[in-house]
Amino acid sequence: MCMVDDVELFTGILAAFRVGAVAVPVSTMLTGGELGKLVADSRCRVVLGSAEFGPVVRAALAEAPEVEHVALTGDDCAGLPVHGRGRSRVRVGGGLSRSSPRP
Numbered sequence: 750m751c752m753v754d755d756v757e758l759f760t761g762i763l764a765a766f767r768v769g770a771v772a773v774p775v776s777t778m779l780t781g782g783e784l785g786k787l788v789a790d791s792r793c794r795v796v797l798g799s800a801e802f803g804p805v806v807r808a809a810l811a812e813a814p815e816v817e818h819v820a821l822t823g824d825d826c827a828g829l830p831v832h833g834r835g836r837s838r839v840r841v842g843g844g845l846s847r848s849s850p851r852p
Contacts, residue, residue, distance in 0.1 A: 750774045751784060751806055752799040757822045761797045770795070781808020788813035799823070 750772060752758040758774065765772035775787060784805055788796060792815050798806035800823025810816055 750797045751777060751779070751802045751809075752797060752822070753777070753801060755799070757797075757799065777802060779805065781805045782812065785809035785812030788816060794818065795820070797821075 750758065750761055752761065752774070762772040762774070773791065773793070775784060779787070781804070785808065788809055789812050793813075794816060795818045796806060796810070796813075796816050798819070798821050800821055803821055803823075806819065806821065810819065
């Protein structure tokens with residue numbers, strides 16, 4: 750998880766707990782190579798990222814062939830690699846409005 754401290758980060762952590770996964774937020778100061786090394790060493794299958802860190806996530810994926818799913822917040826998922834067995838990419842909408850009514 751390479752994300753800004755916002756609702757999407759909190760949602761990603763809760764979703765990971767819900768499915769029995771381990772959420773691993775990382776420093777947003779990492780370069781693509783450094784993040785790629787962490788992702789590859791941990792053998793993670795899913796990477797979540799904020800749109801602001803899209804270039805870093807894209808660079809990290811080049812070094813992490815085991816990643817199967819990538820989700821970026823915002824509207825830009827262009828340039829995310831979609832290859833390998835079952836790799837998919839997801840664009841998550843522009844975020845949740847803090848003033849939206851609760852169900």
